[in-house]
Amino acid sequence: MDESDVGPAPEAVASRAKDRSPWNWLLFVPIVVPLLTPLFNRETPRLFGFPAFYWLQFAFILLGVGTTTLVYQMTKKRG
Amino acid sequence: MWRDHLTEIIIFTALFLFVSAMGFVAARWRAPKDMAHLDEWGLGGRNFGGWITWFLLGGDLYTAYTFVAVPALLFGAGAAGFFAVPYTVIIYPMVFLVLVRLWSVSHRHGFVTPADFVRHRFGSPTLALVIAITGIVATMPYIALQLVGIEAVLKTMGLTGEGALARHLPIIVAFAILAAYTYQSGLRAPALIAFVKDTLIYIVILAAVIYIPYKLGGWGAIFDAADAKFSASPAPNDGVLLNQNNQLQYITLALGSALALFLYPHSLTSVLASKNRDVIKRNMSALPAYSFLLGLIALLGFMAIAAGVTPLPGAKPGTVDNNTVVPLLFDQQFPGWFTGIAFAAIGIGALVPAAIMSIAAANLFTRNIYKEYLRRDATPAQEANVSKITSLLVKVGAVACIVFLDPQFSIDLQLIGGVIILQTLPAVALGLYTRWFHRGALIAGWAAGMGLGMWMLYQIPNPAAKRAHFGGSAFPLEKFGFDTPRTVYVGLVAVLVNLLVAAVLTLALRAAKVPEGVDGTTPADYFADETDPRVGAEPREQSGAAVQPAPQV
Numbered sequence: 001m002d003e004s005d006v007g008p009a010p011e012a013v014a015s016r017a018k019d020r021s022p023w024n025w026l027l028f029v030p031i032v033v034p035l036l037t038p039l040f041n042r043e044t045p046r047l048f049g050f051p052a053f054y055w056l057q058f059a060f061i062l063l064g065v066g067t068t069t070l071v072y073q074m075t076k077k078r079g
Numbered sequence: 080m081w082r083d084h085l086t087e088i089i090i091f092t093a094l095f096l097f098v099s100a101m102g103f104v105a106a107r108w109r110a111p112k113d114m115a116h117l118d119e120w121g122l123g124g125r126n127f128g129g130w131i132t133w134f135l136l137g138g139d140l141y142t143a144y145t146f147v148a149v150p151a152l153l154f155g156a157g158a159a160g161f162f163a164v165p166y167t168v169i170i171y172p173m174v175f176l177v178l179v180r181l182w183s184v185s186h187r188h189g190f191v192t193p194a195d196f197v198r199h200r201f202g203s204p205t206l207a208l209v210i211a212i213t214g215i216v217a218t219m220p221y222i223a224l225q226l227v228g229i230e231a232v233l234k235t236m237g238l239t240g241e242g243a244l245a246r247h248l249p250i251i252v253a254f255a256i257l258a259a260y261t262y263q264s265g266l267r268a269p270a271l272i273a274f275v276k277d278t279l280i281y282i283v284i285l286a287a288v289i290y291i292p293y294k295l296g297g298w299g300a301i302f303d304a305a306d307a308k309f310s311a312s313p314a315p316n317d318g319v320l321l322n323q324n325n326q327l328q329y330i331t332l333a334l335g336s337a338l339a340l341f342l343y344p345h346s347l348t349s350v351l352a353s354k355n356r357d358v359i360k361r362n363m364s365a366l367p368a369y370s371f372l373l374g375l376i377a378l379l380g381f382m383a384i385a386a387g388v389t390p391l392p393g394a395k396p397g398t399v400d401n402n403t404v405v406p407l408l409f410d411q412q413f414p415g416w417f418t419g420i421a422f423a424a425i426g427i428g429a430l431v432p433a434a435i436m437s438i439a440a441a442n443l444f445t446r447n448i449y450k451e452y453l454r455r456d457a458t459p460a461q462e463a464n465v466s467k468i469t470s471l472l473v474k475v476g477a478v479a480c481i482v483f484l485d486p487q488f489s490i491d492l493q494l495i496g497g498v499i500i501l502q503t504l505p506a507v508a509l510g511l512y513t514r515w516f517h518r519g520a521l522i523a524g525w526a527a528g529m530g531l532g533m534w535m536l537y538q539i540p541n542p543a544a545k546r547a548h549f550g551g552s553a554f555p556l557e558k559f560g561f562d563t564p565r566t567v568y569v570g571l572v573a574v575l576v577n578l579l580v581a582a583v584l585t586l587a588l589r590a591a592k593v594p595e596g597v598d599g600t601t602p603a604d605y606f607a608d609e610t611d612p613r614v615g616a617e618p619r620e621q622s623g624a625a626v627q628p629a630p631q632v
Binding site: 042 | 164165168173176300330357363364374606
């Protein structure tokens with residue numbers, strides 16, 4: 001822990017390169033879709049008695065989980 | 080009368096005592112060599128793995144108040160209250176990359192609070208003080224609101240008497256116990272209790288969403304009952320769907336709330352307590368399990384409509400307390416023993432976030448006020464001690480808020496809290512990506528956003544509660560002169576103005592060659608992981624020499 005640690009450590013710089021990835025752009029999908037209310041502000045079709053407004057927003061949770069999992073797996077440091 | 084609820088009270092009390100014992104024992108859980116350090120007391124040793132972080136963050140973000148207030152919103156207004164679901168969906172992809180940067184730079188420099196980061200990044204103790212005070216002020220009413228959650232349960236069990244003291248005695252006792260074990264065990268206490276809390280919540284809610292619709296004739300019948308209620312009500316903006324006028328509000332509220340959530344000091348406390356970047360990234364995929372739960376909980380509001388629940392009277396004559404609908408629904412539908420478990424889930428659900436919030440507020444005071452302004456040479460042991468004592472004071476303050484003020488005041492303050500914590504977005508969240516903003520401009524932007532936000536909140540009436548000001552966070556656009564009945568979330572407008580002011584003034588201050596302070600971080604700091612070394616044991620002292628010569632803003 002001496003003063004020379006202040007500069008960018010080589011391993012940190014290497015991990016920086018791995019932090020950037022085109023996969024990250026996918027994260028915008030589950031951010032934008034749940035905010036487009038005209039897309040899901042409707043009564044039909046109902047699913048198990050749930051109006052579309054409700055079950056579609058539950059489905060967006062799965063969209064969010066799917067996307068973050070995919071991005072995590074694709075950008076994970078290997079080795 | 081409380082005698083009718085004896086089974087519930089016994090089970091509630093037993094579970095409450097059980098987790099209290101856990102809270103005290105937690106001090107020895109994953110025991111550190113030396114507890115007298117803020118990293119140990121305030122961040123649980125910065126060493127929590129995936130599961131602990133999942134329970135801790137889940138217990139922290141999805142609070143008892145959420146469990147009580149969101150269904151109350153659906154009960155009262157319908158679809159507009161469901162914003163909590165998109166809000167907790169978009170939050171995780173939004174912060175997926177941001178939080179790991181914050182974790183890395185905090186790990187490398189030993190930051191405990193968001194204000195620690197800002198101080199170092201922008202070389203401005205003043206800006207850090209502004210961020211710290213904003214955080215403390217936004218957190219205090221949030222803690223008080225957790226008490227509102229417990230109180231809704233106690234009220235339903237008939238445990239609250241008349242008179243100011245009798246009404247609040249059970250809460251004072253509960254909070255005294257909470258304060259004692261938080262003092263003793265620090266962040267380890269809520270981390271351990273969160274396991275019990277979340278397990279109870281999952282059991283209760285899964286049982287509720289299977290059993291109650293079965294008793295009420297299915298989900299279709301529940302939504303139809305809600306639709307019938309809102310069709311009959313004279314209010315213009317309720318219904319099981321959104322209408323033309325409240326969609327913008329729905330979108331801006333979901334977005335604004337999501338931006339605010341991880342600016343709250345208590346969220347960051349739980350994030351910084353995790354042991355590496357991977358733990359955070361994996362949690363961003365796993366935490367939406369709680370959003371699913373929250374969505375189901377929200378629908379309890381509609382179940383209460385279908386079951387014909389009438390809320391208990393509020394504190395003021397002639398008003399009703401919609402926060403009691405979920406406890407009443409449980410009381411009406413479940414057998415006594417299971418209602419006891421459900422109430423314990425809500426009650427314990429209040430303790431976990433209350434503990435984390437008080438720790439976060441105490442850390443802010445210790446690091447950014449005490450150490451910065453009162454005692455610059457404080458040792459880690461002294462820091463931990465000050466934090467412990469501050470956490471007690473914070474809880475006394477929260478109880479005083481509830482006992483001496485109208486609970487409505489806490490709800491108003493929490494509403495304001497969301498708006499004001501958003502004003503730290505440019506310095507904290509954008510600061511993680513860019514050093515472009517000038518520290519003076521950030522302070523000015525903060526002031527502009529705060530001023531506008533307060534003015535807008537002041538302008539909002541609430542006809543239902545017969546209040547002229549601070550009646551909600553939906554600002555009618557016609558007050559800006561637009562010819563429309565639409566409303567917008569105050570926080571988002573305020574933070575946009577904040578950003579605009581910060582950007583314009585940055586250009587102006589730079590043109591005027593006002594000193595910008597020294598950036599104490601390097602680009603590589605934002606990608607450091609577990610194995611990367613700290614920059615000195617005491618980063619503050621080390622870089623102090625570099626920061627001093629620059630004039631302070």
